[in-house]
Amino acid sequence: MAEIAQDGGGKGGKKRAKKMSTKIDMTPMVDLGFLLITFFMLTTTLSKPVTMQLSMPDKTDTKETSPVKLSETLTVSPDEKKIYYYQGIPGAPDTKLEVTDYSATGIRQILFDYKKRIGTNFTIVVKPTKGAKYRNMVDFLDECSITENKRYALLEMDPLTEKMIKDSGK
């Protein structure tokens, strides 16, 4: 697209300084400009962090606790690679500890199933194991929000559950 200065054709005579065009080809400059715009536009929207709200119970507030039925709760222990879960009293002979994983067909399906069976009162008790990473807890809470379970409580690991996981050897 650059303007080509016309040559006189080689006639002899006075040598004149060639008159250069003042117009510059701006195509590459515009190209670069739009490339950078695209880059900044994409990077600004992509790196926006989001937050997850976590509300813990008020420790000083002892009244107004709503009792939860044992048959309507599921205790879940996220570990580094797998998730243990059981229903009932930890340590009791008829309590069965089961294990699953973080995949869509694992814990998500189980949460859906329990919710379908138990209904709106379904409560999840979360007791992350000692080896759990922060990621595991966030992943699990995320599964809760995907399956639309709003009733969950984050608790400390208790020795009975810990023993049960150890004894199961899973």
Added chain:
Amino acid sequence: MPKVSIKRKSVSLDMTAMCDVAFLLLTFFMLTAKFRPDEAVTILPPTSVSERPVNTQTGTITISVANDGKIFMSTDNKEAQQSMLDRMANRYGVALSEKQKNNFMASEIVGYPAGAMRQVLDLSKTEVKAKGLYQGIPCDSADNQLYLWVSYAKLAAPSLSVVIKGDAESNYKVFNQVVGTLQSQNINVFQLVTGPENKPK
């Protein structure tokens, strides 16, 4: 009749206006783009499907947990930062010079035990990082300095909301400690910073 000759138009068009717009937009995006500030530690948060942006309206206290379990703290409220420094120095009997105080106000993160405050504040951020002086804030039952930092910040600005930014690979135990510390001063609602993730169908 004279011959009608079709005027030949030039193929090269004037791109000045287009170029102007392009660079105007470029400048705008460059200036509004927020670069990740040079953190004392790099924290890679886990991802979640949550879509709620970080609420910074009332100001925030950010508690960061690095992947090796070190705890850092920062606030975007200058008043709270001043209060934190004064009360903390007072409590631990650390006499700070004017220069050290200014250095603290300019730094955006606290990540060292109170005892090391003078040593850290004499150096620039890159030097502190190079010397490995970011030891993290002690947060155990014997010496819970995180409790003090947070409560002093809250004292100056009670409306500050608490944001926890944990590294995905950090141990859950540390997070539990942080939450326990905050709960003991009746802070029960937290915002956990995560990266965005697509919602499954």
